[in-house]
Amino acid sequence: MSGQVSTPLAAKRPVHVLGPSIVFAFLAVVILIVGLLVWSGHEVDRVASDRDRALAQMVLEESIDRLGHVQESSTIWDDAVEQVRKRPLDLDWIDINLGTWFHEYAGMNEVYILSPSDRPIYAMRDGKRIIPENFIAVEDIVAPMVAELRKNDKTRRENDNYLAMLSPGVSDLAVLRGRPAIVSVKPIIGDSGKIVQKSGTEAIHVGIVYLDKDYFNRIGSNYGLNEARYVIVPGHGPNETSIPLQSRTGNVVGYMVWHPFKPGYDVTSSVGPVLLAVLILAGAAIYLLASRLARRTQDLEQSRSLAQHQAMHDALTGLANRAMFEARLESALARCRRHNSLLALLYIDLDQFKQVNDSLGHPAGDMLIRQVAHRLSEQIRSYDTVARLGGDEFAILLDEPENRAAIERACARIIAELERPFELTSTQAFIGGSIGVALAPHDTLDRTELTRKADIALYQAKLDGRGRYVFFAPSMDEDVRQRETINRELRSALADCDSQLRLHYQPIYSLESGRIVAVEALLRWEHPQNGLVTPDAFIRTAEETGHIEVLGDWVLRKAMHDARAWPGLRISVNVSPIQVRSRVFRHTVKRILAETGIEPTRLELELTETALMSASSDVAESLRSLRSLGVACALDDFGTGYSSLSHIRDIAVDRIKIDRSFVHAVGTVPGAALVEAIVSLASANGLHLTAEGVETLEQLTFLRSVGCHEVQGYYMAQPVAAKDVTELLQGQYGAGRIADILDAGGIRNERVA
Ligand code: C2E
Ligand code: MG
Ligand code: MG
Numbered sequence: 001m002s003g004q005v006s007t008p009l010a011a012k013r014p015v016h017v018l019g020p021s022i023v024f025a026f027l028a029v030v031i032l033i034v035g036l037l038v039w040s041g042h043e044v045d046r047v048a049s050d051r052d053r054a055l056a057q058m059v060l061e062e063s064i065d066r067l068g069h070v071q072e073s074s075t076i077w078d079d080a081v082e083q084v085r086k087r088p089l090d091l092d093w094i095d096i097n098l099g100t101w102f103h104e105y106a107g108m109n110e111v112y113i114l115s116p117s118d119r120p121i122y123a124m125r126d127g128k129r130i131i132p133e134n135f136i137a138v139e140d141i142v143a144p145m146v147a148e149l150r151k152n153d154k155t156r157r158e159n160d161n162y163l164a165m166l167s168p169g170v171s172d173l174a175v176l177r178g179r180p181a182i183v184s185v186k187p188i189i190g191d192s193g194k195i196v197q198k199s200g201t202e203a204i205h206v207g208i209v210y211l212d213k214d215y216f217n218r219i220g221s222n223y224g225l226n227e228a229r230y231v232i233v234p235g236h237g238p239n240e241t242s243i244p245l246q247s248r249t250g251n252v253v254g255y256m257v258w259h260p261f262k263p264g265y266d267v268t269s270s271v272g273p274v275l276l277a278v279l280i281l282a283g284a285a286i287y288l289l290a291s292r293l294a295r296r297t298q299d300l301e302q303s304r305s306l307a308q309h310q311a312m313h314d315a316l317t318g319l320a321n322r323a324m325f326e327a328r329l330e331s332a333l334a335r336c337r338r339h340n341s342l343l344a345l346l347y348i349d350l351d352q353f354k355q356v357n358d359s360l361g362h363p364a365g366d367m368l369i370r371q372v373a374h375r376l377s378e379q380i381r382s383y384d385t386v387a388r389l390g391g392d393e394f395a396i397l398l399d400e401p402e403n404r405a406a407i408e409r410a411c412a413r414i415i416a417e418l419e420r421p422f423e424l425t426s427t428q429a430f431i432g433g434s435i436g437v438a439l440a441p442h443d444t445l446d447r448t449e450l451t452r453k454a455d456i457a458l459y460q461a462k463l464d465g466r467g468r469y470v471f472f473a474p475s476m477d478e479d480v481r482q483r484e485t486i487n488r489e490l491r492s493a494l495a496d497c498d499s500q501l502r503l504h505y506q507p508i509y510s511l512e513s514g515r516i517v518a519v520e521a522l523l524r525w526e527h528p529q530n531g532l533v534t535p536d537a538f539i540r541t542a543e544e545t546g547h548i549e550v551l552g553d554w555v556l557r558k559a560m561h562d563a564r565a566w567p568g569l570r571i572s573v574n575v576s577p578i579q580v581r582s583r584v585f586r587h588t589v590k591r592i593l594a595e596t597g598i599e600p601t602r603l604e605l606e607l608t609e610t611a612l613m614s615a616s617s618d619v620a621e622s623l624r625s626l627r628s629l630g631v632a633c634a635l636d637d638f639g640t641g642y643s644s645l646s647h648i649r650d651i652a653v654d655r656i657k658i659d660r661s662f663v664h665a666v667g668t669v670p671g672a673a674l675v676e677a678i679v680s681l682a683s684a685n686g687l688h689l690t691a692e693g694v695e696t697l698e699q700l701t702f703l704r705s706v707g708c709h710e711v712q713g714y715y716m717a718q719p720v721a722a723k724d725v726t727e728l729l730q731g732q733y734g735a736g737r738i739a740d741i742l743d744a745g746g747i748r749n750e751r752v753a
Contacts, residue, residue: 022290030279037268037275044264049241052225056243056256059219067184067207068169070106074098075205076167078190084113084203089121091129098205099124110138110208116201118146138176142206145170145185150200173245175253180211180230180245216256226259314388316366317373325387325395330447332399336440343440344398344407347454348414351432351466353392364424368431375417379410411435411469419467434461435469443472456480486541493525494547497554500526503562504719507728508572508690508712511704516729518570518604520712521559522719543578552579553588560596560603562722566729572604572634577611577619586622589631600630604655608636612651623652638678656682660693666702676706683707
């Protein structure tokens with residue numbers, strides 16, 4: 001067994017404001033933008049770096065060429081040829097024109113002049129003449145260059161130099177005295193063409209410039225190479241760019257390094273923070289928008305599912321509602337059709353719910369309904385369905401029960417559960433329930449038809465006395481049809497009440513005087529085909545269809561009208577609880593009394609126990625107001641309803657009418673004792689007593705002996721037409737006390753025609 005009471009969507013579910021997809025999408029965009037920025041910065045830097053290296057290389061090569069070019073200013077000169085041939089040398093002249101002069105004029109660090117036989121004949125270092133033998137320190141580097149110059153004089157002329165050379169020469173990078181240097185060798189030749197020298201036999205001028213700190217500083221500032229300097233081995237840091245210093249033979253003599261210019265990095269680092277701020281702002285804006293959107297979507301989703309839940313569930317109990325129940329029933333029937341399986345539809349109606357609701361209030365009624373829902377849910381299996389169809393109506397779907405006996409057991413369990421007391425806040429309530437059962441495929445496989453049949457069975461269960469379950473039977477259909485016919489015909493009868501409706505009156509005798517002290521108005525329907533129809537056949541239908549009010553008003557008016565012919569006689573009129581519950585009822589009664597001129601004290605309203613016990617505040621108020629006028633109130637059919645003897649003193653009535661079932665039982669010892677107890681208890685509480693359905697002299701004698709006040713029954717008189725009442729009343733003049741009646745062998749013989 002499992003409960004099916006589900007609660008409507010409770011608190012809001014925790015909110016995942018942003019879907020992961022939005023977060024990922026945004027992050028992807030951020031990564032893309034940042035990545036693009038970094039990549040393009042990097043690319044720009046790479047291009048700039050390539051350009052710087054090409055530039056540095058070019059500057060270096062140009063420096064090498066320039067040295068040769070500078071040499072040419074003095075080495076292509078007739079005077080120079082002659083001076084280096086002269087012996088002894090005019091060293092002063094050589095200093096000024098080929099030696100120290102080059103130090104001052106072109107920044108050469110060292111100058112050597114070699115004779116045609118490659119012997120050093122002059123040397124200058126740092127602006128000072130030194131002995132030629134110092135050449136030995138650079139000989140290793142210079143000698144091969146001289147040899148090459150002398151040998152390849154022709155090809156060297158065609159060398160592709162940056163600067164157009166006028167004479168051949170060999171220049172190169174080298175490490176001299178542990179320092180990088182440019183070395184250039186040039187032949188000393190004439191400029192006029194008058195001096196003839198065999199190629200390869202010229203004197204040679206050797207110029208050396210050390211690439212010192214100043215040299216690199218100069219290049220750096222001239223060409224935008226930051227902190228250019230010489231290193232033997234370059235570092236690999238990101239802030240260093242280098243090019244190798246390579247001799248013509250491919251020897252790396254060191255590196256020129258400088259701080260690279262990084263326009264990309266500069267742009268990235270200046271734009272980056274701004275871009276980041278923009279992205280953060282955009283991210284925040286997107287986050288806000290998206291979370292608002294997400295929350296709204298979620299709210300929508302929640303209210304949609306809440307609406308869906310509400311559309312399918314009963315708000316009070318959380319059970320399935322009618323819509324959901326019908327959907328389940330439809331699919332269960334489809335299964336039933338496919339597998340030919342059994343399906344039971346139970347319609348349940350609570351028996352005394354209205355009383356609880358009226359007397360204890362709606363909160364108590366709600367509490368009761370919730371407990372009923374819970375108990376019903378406990379009685380079914382997890383795959384069965386229990387639903388609240390409205391008010392105190394419930395339905396259960398037993399899906400594929402084993403057999404009919406299993407259904408009966410379930411019904412019996414439910415009835416027993418509903419009869420157990422319900423604990424309400426301040427009190428206990430006893431209700432009970434009736435169940436109507438229809439089976440598929442046995443009764444039908446159509447949903448509408450199945451529910452109709454369960455409903456008919458429920459109606460029958462209530463008719464049979466409630467607190468029971470009834471399975472649908474085809475004969476019930478016939479009853480329904482009859483009720484429908486009655487209903488239809490009653491409606492047309494009510495269109496003109498006087499034509500088909502009659503009132504009969506049954507005399508009520510005083511056991512003290514033996515006289516008729518009252519008559520009870522009893523409704524008859526003179527049916528065109530069926531003859532006289534008694535109220536049992538149509539009052540209930542009239543109550544169910546709401547015709548009872550028109551009917552009741554007519555009865556009351558007709559009875560009061562007829563009563564004018566019987567001065568002083570009390571008239572009992574049966575009223576339905578539905579009539580009394582209506583707020584206009586007391587006004588209707590007063591108006592009719594006023595219209596007909598009948599004193600209120602002559603009118604007695606008969607209500608059944610059920611009507612009185614279910615007395616809502618409306619009914620109680622109505623009766624209180626009428627009783628204050630003098631209208632009496634009688635409790636009809638006492639003993640057939642729910643009131644017990646102990647309740648007698650609490651009931652706000654003037655009279656009790658003992659039901660004929662008790663009267664018929666006075667022949668038995670317990671029956672006699674019961675009636676005696678009722679009489680003495682009612683008398684002790686100041687209530688009047690009328691015994692109904694007296695059919696024998698023995699019953700009459702007994703009732704009189706126990707002190708019952710009045711009697712009504714076929715033994716004395718049947719219900720008769722109004723004109724017969726007048727006759728009866730006239731006929732009883734002179735009739736004596738009840739003793740005479742009894743002595744004479746009974747009222748019936750003498751009085752009733
Ligand atoms: P009730 O108010 O208890 O009326 C008494 C019923 O018992 C009447 O049945 C009457 O004919 C019957 N009766 C009287 N003496 C005897 C007897 O000795 N033996 C037997 N077996 N029956 C006896 P009736 O006229 O068929 O009315 C049935 C019920 O219909 C009434 O029971 C009353 O509750 C209801 N009723 C009658 N007229 C009206 C009416 O105008 N309005 C409403 N709301 N209900 C009415
Ligand atoms: Mg009655
Ligand atoms: Mg009665």
